[in-house]
Amino acid sequence: MLLIGQEAATAAQATSALSRTAAQWLWAVPLLPLLGFVLNGALALVGSHLGPADPSAAPHDDASHAGGGHPAGAHDTAHDTAHDSAHGDDHHVVARHRFAALTSIIGPAVLMLAFLLSAAIFWQFRAVAGDMHQPYVQRYFSWIPAGDLRIDAALMLDQLSLVMVLVVTGVGTLIHVFSVGYMRDDPSYPRYFAYLNLFVFFMLLLVLGANYPVLFVGWEGVGLCSYLLIGFWFSEKVNADAGKKAFIVNRIGDFGFMIAMFMLFANYGTLDFHALSVAVGQNAVYGGALVTTICLFLFLGCTGKSAQIPLYVWLPDAMAGPTPVSALIHAATMVTAGVYLIARSHFLFAIAPVASLTVVVIGALTAVFAATIGLKQWDIKKVLAYSTVSQLGYMFVGVGVGAYSAGIFHLITHAFFKALLFLGSGSVIFAMHRAYHATHSHEDAQDMRNMGGLRRYLPYTFALMWIATLAIAGVPPFAGFFSKDEILGSVFMRAQHSTLADARWLGIPGNIVLYVCYALGLAAALMTAIYMTRMMIYTFHGPNRTGEKERDHLAEAPWVMTGPLLVLGILSAVGGWLNLPKFLTVGPIGALERWLEPVVGESALRITHGEAPEVAHSVEYALIGAAVAIAVIGIWIAWSRLDPGKLVPKAQAPPEQGFERVLEHKYYVDEAYDRAVVRPTYATSRNLLWRGIDIGLIDGLFVNGSAWLARGLGWMGSALQSGQVGTYAWVLVLGVLAVVGAITLR
Amino acid sequence: MLNESLFFSAVLFTIGVVGVLTRRNAIIIFMCVELMLNAVNLAFVAFAQVHGVAGQVFVFFVMTVAAAEAAVGLAIIIALFRHKQTVNLQQINLLKG
Numbered sequence: 011m012l013l014i015g016q017e018a019a020t021a022a023q024a025t026s027a028l029s030r031t032a033a034q035w036l037w038a039v040p041l042l043p044l045l046g047f048v049l050n051g052a053l054a055l056v057g058s059h060l061g062p063a064d065p066s067a068a069p070h071d072d073a074s075h076a077g078g079g080h081p082a083g084a085h086d087t088a089h090d091t092a093h094d095s096a097h098g099d100d101h102h103v104v105a106r107h108r109f110a111a112l113t114s115i116i117g118p119a120v121l122m123l124a125f126l127l128s129a130a131i132f133w134q135f136r137a138v139a140g141d142m143h144q145p146y147v148q149r150y151f152s153w154i155p156a157g158d159l160r161i162d163a164a165l166m167l168d169q170l171s172l173v174m175v176l177v178v179t180g181v182g183t184l185i186h187v188f189s190v191g192y193m194r195d196d197p198s199y200p201r202y203f204a205y206l207n208l209f210v211f212f213m214l215l216l217v218l219g220a221n222y223p224v225l226f227v228g229w230e231g232v233g234l235c236s237y238l239l240i241g242f243w244f245s246e247k248v249n250a251d252a253g254k255k256a257f258i259v260n261r262i263g264d265f266g267f268m269i270a271m272f273m274l275f276a277n278y279g280t281l282d283f284h285a286l287s288v289a290v291g292q293n294a295v296y297g298g299a300l301v302t303t304i305c306l307f308l309f310l311g312c313t314g315k316s317a318q319i320p321l322y323v324w325l326p327d328a329m330a331g332p333t334p335v336s337a338l339i340h341a342a343t344m345v346t347a348g349v350y351l352i353a354r355s356h357f358l359f360a361i362a363p364v365a366s367l368t369v370v371v372i373g374a375l376t377a378v379f380a381a382t383i384g385l386k387q388w389d390i391k392k393v394l395a396y397s398t399v400s401q402l403g404y405m406f407v408g409v410g411v412g413a414y415s416a417g418i419f420h421l422i423t424h425a426f427f428k429a430l431l432f433l434g435s436g437s438v439i440f441a442m443h444r445a446y447h448a449t450h451s452h453e454d455a456q457d458m459r460n461m462g463g464l465r466r467y468l469p470y471t472f473a474l475m476w477i478a479t480l481a482i483a484g485v486p487p488f489a490g491f492f493s494k495d496e497i498l499g500s501v502f503m504r505a506q507h508s509t510l511a512d513a514r515w516l517g518i519p520g521n522i523v524l525y526v527c528y529a530l531g532l533a534a535a536l537m538t539a540i541y542m543t544r545m546m547i548y549t550f551h552g553p554n555r556t557g558e559k560e561r562d563h564l565a566e567a568p569w570v571m572t573g574p575l576l577v578l579g580i581l582s583a584v585g586g587w588l589n590l591p592k593f594l595t596v597g598p599i600g601a602l603e604r605w606l607e608p609v610v611g612e613s614a615l616r617i618t619h620g621e622a623p624e625v626a627h628s629v630e631y632a633l634i635g636a637a638v639a640i641a642v643i644g645i646w647i648a649w650s651r652l653d654p655g656k657l658v659p660k661a662q663a664p665p666e667q668g669f670e671r672v673l674e675h676k677y678y679v680d681e682a683y684d685r686a687v688v689r690p691t692y693a694t695s696r697n698l699l700w701r702g703i704d705i706g707l708i709d710g711l712f713v714n715g716s717a718w719l720a721r722g723l724g725w726m727g728s729a730l731q732s733g734q735v736g737t738y739a740w741v742l743v744l745g746v747l748a749v750v751g752a753i754t755l756r
Numbered sequence: 757m758l759n760e761s762l763f764f765s766a767v768l769f770t771i772g773v774v775g776v777l778t779r780r781n782a783i784i785i786f787m788c789v790e791l792m793l794n795a796v797n798l799a800f801v802a803f804a805q806v807h808g809v810a811g812q813v814f815v816f817f818v819m820t821v822a823a824a825e826a827a828v829g830l831a832i833i834i835a836l837f838r839h840k841q842t843v844n845l846q847q848i849n850l851l852k853g
Binding site: 731732733734735736738739740743 | 773780845850
């Protein structure tokens, strides 16, 4: 099996039409961000060694305010500590880093170069795509040769990974540029860019890896960078805790991923994607227990990385990191890795209907569940975080029903509009924080109740965020409409005619499961429209609630931040062109689907019994009409329920009652996990492992016990040595008598 | 004759042992040790009648060693008395660690 795979891959490398094109520079795509990481990391280390560039140039207005001998820096720290412990807010304004200017060039430049290179590769790939029947693989060295296990350090380029590379580097570049403005005054500016570059390196490794272990290295690496960036302001315990939570929750998922890899190797003898798809095609049993188990374990990994029920809890807390990080890692790229993994493992999921249905059900439940929580969040980033969880649910529904291109399509459009929403919220928070900072107010800069009427102060952000809102709500002709509609349509069609509809899931017929998931998807779409409109009303409409003094300080962010917003706004508006539905007669219809067809087409067809899914035009129009109607109804509900003029700031807001309170507290899931998992673990660790085993058994019995034993024996021995000759004589005589007695009585 | 000799030897030895164990005066204990040595000598002589002359030769050795021991032992006791102003062994526990 292994040999076949290697020969095939080597042959592909030798004969690939790509060998003599820009694709031979494939290795440079991930290496450029790695170079950026090394350079920025070096600057961060050297900078911390040298100390701040010019202490006297530190916080401008703070020095004047602090007055009588109060050091400006100390004041600033105290201010932010009080602020952050309450709200987990962004922004620590201190002196600029001495290497900030250099980092501002290196950080975005390596990404820009990587993007240009991958665009060049895309250009040449497109020319020869017709002649490519196997992925283009670059092998560098044998990484893990151990017995039958042979794992190469190899990158693989096919249509799927190329799409992901373009999204990661493209959106990544924009977010890097935005960060230049957003993180401008952070004292750890080079460290931030080092982490961000490292993240992109690992993400590219993840999408380009030619086998599961290389993918897994990227998978773990992005997890590491996520941890580092969530806890970027680690001096606040809240942020450090959020980082740890993300890391630990992800470990649970990674456990599943690793089990899946072990089982794949044990049963199919290889972990190389191409060789494995051949081996699985030859040996695996359709719907067999083995392949179902492997798929479920893989999906467990996805639920961790992509924040699905039951492991979604880390993602909302991950908003403790800087906002551009939330945009890049926790919305646009890393969290979609699970979707990519399932699309990449299409050859497994296509023959495991029960596992695929599980993916669909979990995805649909997550979409609805997270959307309901999003209805009642006040922190602007939390709304977007739950929105991300919900949209990821959609993507899983898409790839779960075997509509891989639809899932990836939604992944791409979501990357555009969610990055835009997050960066827009970053722009809002930036303005809010500057305003509150200028007046030394300790109000929450991320609470939407403190915003309102920002459209007058942030006109560009306002317009661009409305585009993203309409896109995510599914209003035509914005990007989200096409991708969401395609996912929902795919579910509906596959409920009528597919291998999934014929299968049974927990005893329920598959078609019923799919229809229910379709309904859940519609419900989630409705709530998406509601909570997004609510967010926009609270943030941008009605009178301003920020405060009298603060109002004068509200202003649009510099062009380095609004520029990326503008590009993302255009992408969110026209991203649907990537994959226009068939009923339209203009433009490139189904471009993405045809592009991905060589990779996932076979598996997608297998699920639909070998026929391209078709429904009558009347049904298709009805589905689209329903989707649009739901988006419009959602927006209308939010408009009619919320009067922008009557909203109140956070300080005057009454507490929530009843079910709304439950929603505001996120169904108390964190509390339930705390009771069910965290506290029992703590209690067991504290009482059994620490006090019982460590202190009691090891320290008590083994360490101190042996000391006590030695001391006790010594005490007994010393008591015998009384120095009384008489006693010794008695002992001697008794000993002699004993020996004599033993001899004579034997 | 052998039995009577051995019986007498055993009695003499037991008196010596009991003396060593029960008395406190170092001189008396020393004398009891001599008593035990002589009980052994008596047993040697008695066995020599049956097993040959080697036992009698051994008695000379024992008497020689006992004489040397008496000299050393009495010297120790004198030194002890000079040091502690007593020969009561219960008040002397210099062997204690």
